[in-house]
Amino acid sequence: MMQAKRAGHILSLENIRKVFGGVVAVDGLTVSVEKGSVTSVIGPNGAGKTTVFNLITGFLPPSAGRITYSGRVLNRLKPHHIASLGIARTFQGVRLFPQMSVLENVMVGRHLRSKTGIFSSSCLPPVLRQEENRIRQEAIDWLDFVGLKEYAEAVAGNLPFGNQRMLEIARALAIEPHLILLDEPAAGLNSRETIVMGELIEKIRQEQITVILVEHDMELVMDISDRVLVINFGRLIGDGTPETVQDDPDVIAAYLGE
């Protein structure tokens, strides 16, 4: 923990609020995340976890508060701009490009790391091919990283669900992020697949990528997290190591429905 603190914060939320009509989804959340750590966000259904991810990645504008990432304020930036700063994410329930091949899905992840424009894309194929080959090779490497290399040519939408999850993560990693947000990566996975997912998250951390994880599988959370944040009704009600959070009476109350 001490070590992580010295590394500094990569992301800070200050008094973040998000209101949908009458519903307060996030209610004055203040929290900072340490570089290189694995932080889990847990809480009952509707607690506001996904909304926090949507606020960080620019899919929703905060109603109030400030989001800072590596010294930059993210409020009001567009999602593609935030991605270009090095924040990747996956979606609750998986969002692939189902008609494209597995490899092409990951190649889209290399979009920011390549630059051929519309004119050269359509008119100058030989110049293009060099970059195309590079993009292809790098995408294959990321598929290998998650163990999907052999499925490269398959149509993404035809993969078994567990592999779709892995593919979505490979695609997010392909942007070479400093921070990755995973929204319930183990939901719908069987116990064997969940173990593989835990190993993958560990591997991601070893790449010096900071991980924030929303997850309902408590075994996975307690296993891999440096820190666990508990939110309920958009408010932080618990914060600490897996052990301390597990024994926190407020947290237990929230999960048992008070």
Next chain:
Amino acid sequence: MQGRDTAGLIALILAVVAIPLVIRNDYYLGVLIFTAFNCLTCIGLCLLMGYAGQISLGHGAFVAIGAYASGILTTTLGWSPWAAMGAGIIIVSVVAAIVGVPTLRLKGHYLAMATLGFASIIHILAVATVDLTGGPSGLLNIPRISIFGHQLNSDMQYFYFSWAVVAIGLYVAFNLINSRVGRGLRALHGSEEAAASLGVNITAHKIQVFILSAVYAAISGSMYAYYVNYIDPGPFGVMHSVLLVTMVAVGGMHNIWGAFTGAVLLSLLPEFLSSATDYLQLMGIAYQPDYDILVYGAILLLIMLFLPEGVFDGLGKAVRAGRRMIRR
């Protein structure tokens, strides 16, 4: 480009080379030249509809601007046809940006509405600005285009020229689809959120494709003007834009070959209908050209109901099913 598309393109080029050897009749060559113009516009429109997921009801107006830019600049200012075509491309790009930038920022089908309004405005302008466009009576004496100083005077020469441009248009489209930008487009069609989360600038991609598709239409309009040597507002009504969208939808908008097939089929359809008229008359039915629109509507409806992915995809499925039956 992928192997199958390359093979398709080569087959098309061979067919184009062979057709004038078989069809010597200028009337039929003319029909095929008009077909080429529609194919070109529909390839561009397919990039927009099938790959960026947006509908334009104003592509007929971009064809018109391309045609009128060529007509006006060559006849009143004496520009060379190529320079006028280039100017038409630039004008259309600017106009497409003006229409596309504000509407494509918004979620939903605002582009369809904006382009529909735009198409009517362009048609009204073509009729009303008599000094510029010649109004309802049109512009006469538009020159023929030359290649390396050789003027394309015969229909056969113009046939080769227009289909060569279609082949180039296909080549460019396939290149685009299998490139970084094309992947970005297909990605945002699959999931805009996921594409944005990977850094794809959705708005910029849509605007670029819209402009590119308008340029296809401008070139098509320009080639039309140099072929018929006379333009008036008649062919450029809103119905033409709707017909172009119908061609793409009937053929299949998720595949360039689909849009191509739709353009060919619906461009040739009036010829079949007019020859069918004679038979229908024998049967005591007085078919009028006015009914064409009903036939188009019925075709679109049937395709949407039974072949939602279009005729091209339907044919592919039929061929595969046939093969399976033979193997058994």
